[in-house]
Each structure stands twice: as structure tokens, then as C-alpha cells.
Amino acid sequence: MRILQIIDSLEAGGAESMAVNYANALAKNVKFSGLVSSREGGPLVQQLGDQVSYFHLNKKSTFDLGALFRLRNFVKINNVAIVQAHSSSFFIAFLLKLICPSIKLIWQDHYGDSEFLNKRASLVFRITIPFFDGIIAVNQKLKNWSTEVLCFKNVIYLPNFSGVKKEVLPATTLKGVPGKRIVLLANLRAQKDHFLVLEVARKIKEFYPGWSFHLIGKDFDDTYSRKIKNLISAYNLDEMFFLYGTRQDIGAILEQASIGILSSKSEGLPVALLEYGFHKKPVVVTNVGDISEVIKNRENGFIVNAEEEEAFYKVVAELIDDDNLKITFGNELYKTVTENFSEGVVVKKYLNWLQSTILK
Numbered sequence: 383m384r385i386l387q388i389i390d391s392l393e394a395g396g397a398e399s400m401a402v403n404y405a406n407a408l409a410k411n412v413k414f415s416g417l418v419s420s421r422e423g424g425p426l427v428q429q430l431g432d433q434v435s436y437f438h439l440n441k442k443s444t445f446d447l448g449a450l451f452r453l454r455n456f457v458k459i460n461n462v463a464i465v466q467a468h469s470s471s472f473f474i475a476f477l478l479k480l481i482c483p484s485i486k487l488i489w490q491d492h493y494g495d496s497e498f499l500n501k502r503a504s505l506v507f508r509i510t511i512p513f514f515d516g517i518i519a520v521n522q523k524l525k526n527w528s529t530e531v532l533c534f535k536n537v538i539y540l541p542n543f544s545g546v547k548k549e550v551l552p553a554t555t556l557k558g559v560p561g562k563r564i565v566l567l568a569n570l571r572a573q574k575d576h577f578l579v580l581e582v583a584r585k586i587k588e589f590y591p592g593w594s595f596h597l598i599g600k601d602f603d604d605t606y607s608r609k610i611k612n613l614i615s616a617y618n619l620d621e622m623f624f625l626y627g628t629r630q631d632i633g634a635i636l637e638q639a640s641i642g643i644l645s646s647k648s649e650g651l652p653v654a655l656l657e658y659g660f661h662k663k664p665v666v667v668t669n670v671g672d673i674s675e676v677i678k679n680r681e682n683g684f685i686v687n688a689e690e691e692e693a694f695y696k697v698v699a700e701l702i703d704d705d706n707l708k709i710t711f712g713n714e715l716y717k718t719v720t721e722n723f724s725e726g727v728v729v730k731k732y733l734n735w736l737q738s739t740i741l742k
Contacts, residue, residue, distance in 0.1 A: 383736065384414035385464045386457065388471040392424035394600055394628045395569060396542070396653045397469045397492035400520070402429050403545035404466065404490075407729045409433035414460055418453060420474055425630050429548055435460060441474065450477050457482060464740065466490055466518075476510040486740050490518040491528065494573060495648045499527050507532055515740050518732075520650045521672035538735050541672070543728040544656040544719065553634035557624050558594030564698070565639040565663075567632065567654035568646070569599040570607045570625075575668075575689065578645040580613050582695045583623050590702050594622040598635060601627050636661040640708065641701055646670055647688045659719030664711035666698050676723065682714035 385408050389401035401417060409415040409431050416435040419427075423438050430436055437456050441449035453474065457465070466488040467475035475487050489511065493502065511517070511528075517537045519525035525539045556563055564586075568574040576597065583595050601607050614623050629635060636642070642658035642665045649671035658665050659676070665683040667673050677683040684697035701708055721727070 383408075383412040383464060383733075383741075384460065384462050385412055385466060386416040386418060386460070386462045387466050387468065388418045388420060388453075388475055389468045390420050390471050391422035392419050392426040393422065394425060394630075396494070396650070397490075398424065398426050399429075399545075399653045400490070400492065400542055401468045402426050403543060403725065404729075404732075405434045406431040406545055407543075407725045411729060411733060414462065416456070416460060416462065418456060420449065420453075420471055425628055428550060428630055429545075439474075444473065445477075450474065450481070453478055454481055457485065464488065464736065468492060472510060472514075473506070476513050479513045486516075487514040488516045488518060488740065489514050490520070491524045492520055492650060493524055494650055498648060499523060499531075502527070504531050516735070521675075523671070524650065536739050538731075540728055540732055540735075541675070541723050542651045542653050542656060543723050543725050544653065544660045545725055547630075547633055549633070550630040553631045554626060554629050556596050556626075556635065556638045558596070558622065559592045560638070561640055562590075562593040563596055563639050564593065564641045564643055565596045565598060565635065566643050566645065567598050567657060568644065568652075570597075570601050570604075570610065572606055573646055573648045574599075575645045575647050576610050577613070578689060578691050578694060579643065580610070580617060580619070580623070581691045582645075582698060583619055584617050585695050586698065586702075587619065587622055590699065593702060594624065595619075596635075596639070597623075597625045598629050598632070599627070601625060632657055633661065636663055639663060641666065641698065643698070644668060644673070645688075645694065649673060651675070656719055656723050659715040659723070662712035662716045664701055664708040665715060666694060666701065668694075676718060677715075682718050683711050 387401045387405045405417040420439045420441040439449040464486045468490045472489045528537045642663040644667040651672040668688040677685045679685045686693040
């Protein structure tokens with residue numbers, strides 16, 4: 383098989399990470415694995431394996447014909463048979479199908495606001511999706527949406543998986559006291575609800591001095607970001623609440639962390655949660671998307687309802703107080719992730735699906 387991933391950019395994010403993970407994983411399993419970024423490059427290009435063929439289109443607009451024909455040439459030169467389009471890159475894949483009708487198209491739906499699918503526009507999908515041969519949904523709600531709203535038959539749910547990351551130097555050194563660090567892997571976007579974490583941090587400061595919060599994720603320097611920074615100062619959290627922006631050395635960062643958290647109002651199946659598990663971190667997370675498919679409350683982590691600040695604080699405090707619980711949760715989550723959300727498990731299901739439905 384000769385398979386190409388297409389993604390809008392390689393900025394740090396869940397969909398972008400999964401495009402890279404698929405490209406890297408498939409390089410070990412198929413004859414050709416490539417990745418094309420259409421609009422922007424980004425730091426995740428550093429995570430691409432040496433066996434992955436990478437090309438950047440430098441697309442300037444929705445109907446950039448130059449970019450489309452550059453994509454066609456890349457596909458033809460590399461004899462690509464299957465194109466897997468991630469998120470909004472489905473549209474350029476649709477245009478490619480019009481001029482390369484022999485290729486097989488897959489759309490991987492990473493839609494993050496899966497709690498609010500009733501508000502999702504569907505017209506453009508209804509027009510373009512009939513040209514696709516299959517859809518991969520990263521959670522059950524997205525699968526149901528494709529089958530019920532788009533009336534598409536060949537839909538498979540494949541969870542996100544954590545891929546092996548390249549070591550990136552120099553490694554980030556987290557501030558704060560070793561053994562007392564709480565990490566949040568999430569871009570600074572409203573759905574991630576960093577404001578809940580700020581409120582929790584205020585209480586942690588009062589009752590657990592020395593503990594600190596470390597936010598890893600892209601800062602878009604927008605209103606949301608500025609409000610976070612203003613509240614850090616207003617709440618006098620400057621010595622315990624730190625923003626690092628985008629980082630590629632996630633493994634090194636998590637080795638310095640004691641607890642991993644996710645405070646989202648909406649999710650699919652966050653790659654960050656799998657990263658926590660892969661590095662044996664105890665977690666406190668919100669019950670959104672398919673997170674409950676991974677976390678069983680008080681078995682391999684704590685899971686609370688979104689936007690419930692007091693409940694979130696109480697279980698963070700419980701973890702802080704109990705070192706044995708931190709170890710138990712970390713080990714159990716590692717077991718869950720490696721047995722159910724590992725690269726090998728997911729890629730095997732993926733390849734079987736391709737053989738039985740796409741290439742039959």
C-alpha cells in the first residue's frame with residue numbers, strides 16, 4: 383500500500399499529532415508513507431520519521447490551483463493509492479479526487495467540539511463526502527454523526543494513539559519544585575477551559591504551598607490568552623502558574639511532572655491523555671468526549687464533570703496527599719493505554735479495515 387496523509391498545518395495540536403503518528407506508524411507497515419501539509423508547516427515536522435516523505439504545498443486560498451496541481455504531481459510521482467485527509471483538509475482531497483479519480487479517499491474526522499455536534503454545519507460535507515471511500519471517526523459521537531447526519535456507510539471508529547516521539551534538544555526545564563508539578567497539555571483555546579485550572583490553582587496555593595501548574599500548548603496571543611495572563615497576575619499566581627507555549631519534548635516535560643490534568647469543556651479523545659498514560663502520570667480529567675472510554679474513576683485516574691471547579695480541586699488535592707495513589711493510577715493508566723490505545727493495536731485495525739473495505 384502507498385498512503386498519504388494530508389493536514390492543514392504541522393502546528394502542535396491533536397489532529398496534527400495524529401497525522402504525524404499515522405505517517406510514522408505506516409512507514410513501518412506499508413511500501414510508501416507520506417505527509418503533506420497544505421497551508422503551514424510547523425514544529426511537528428521535527429517529529430516525522432526519516433522514512434516519511436514530506437511535502438509542503440504552501441496553499442494560499444481555498445481554491446489555490448497551483449497548490450492543487452503540486453499535490454497532484456506529488457501523488458503521481460509517488461504512485462499514491464490512498465489519501466487520508468485530516469479535519470478540514472478534506473476539501474483539497476475532494477478537489478484532488480476530481481482530477482485524480484483513481485485514488486481512494488479517506489477522511490479522518492477530529493472535530494473537537496463533539497459535545498456540540500448539533501451546531502455543526504453539514505452542507506459542505508454532504509456535497510463532498512460522497513467522493514470519499516471511508517471515514518475514520520476518533521470517537522463514537524463523531525461516528526454516529528457521520529452515519530446519521532451524512533448517511534455515510536463505511537465509517538470506522540479508531541481511537542487516537544500515542545506514537546513514539548523523537549528526542550528534541552535542548553529539553554525544557556520546568557520551573558517550580560521537583561515532585562510538586564502539575565502539567566496541562568493543551569493549546570490556549572476556549573474549549574480547554576484554562577479558567578477552571580486558574581480557580582483550582584488559587585485553592586492549591588492556599589492549602590498546598592510549593593505546588594505549581596505548568597501549561598504546555600500554543601499561545602495564539604488572542605483575547606482568551608490575554609485574559610489568562612491577566613488573571614494570573616490578578617490572582618497573584620505568578621510564582622506557581624507558568625506558560626511555556628508550544629514544546630516538542632513532551633516526554634522530557636512529563637518526566638518532570640507529578641500529575642497530568644485536562645479541564646476541557648469538549649473533546650474527542652485527546653492525545654494529551656494518551657501521552658499522560660504512556661508516561662505513567664496520574665490524571666484528573668473532565669468527563670467529555672470519549673475520555674470515559676479511557677479513564678475509569680478511581681481505578682486509573684479521577685474523572686469529574688466539566689466546569690465543576692470544586693470537584694476538580696478536591697480530587698487534585700486527594701492526589702497531592704497520596705503518593706501511593708499517584709503511583710497506582712499512573713501504572714494502571716499506562717496499562718490501559720498500552721493495551722487499548724497503542725500504535726500497534728490501532729494500526730492493525732486500520733490496515734484490516736483498508737483491506738476489507740477500501741481496497742476490496
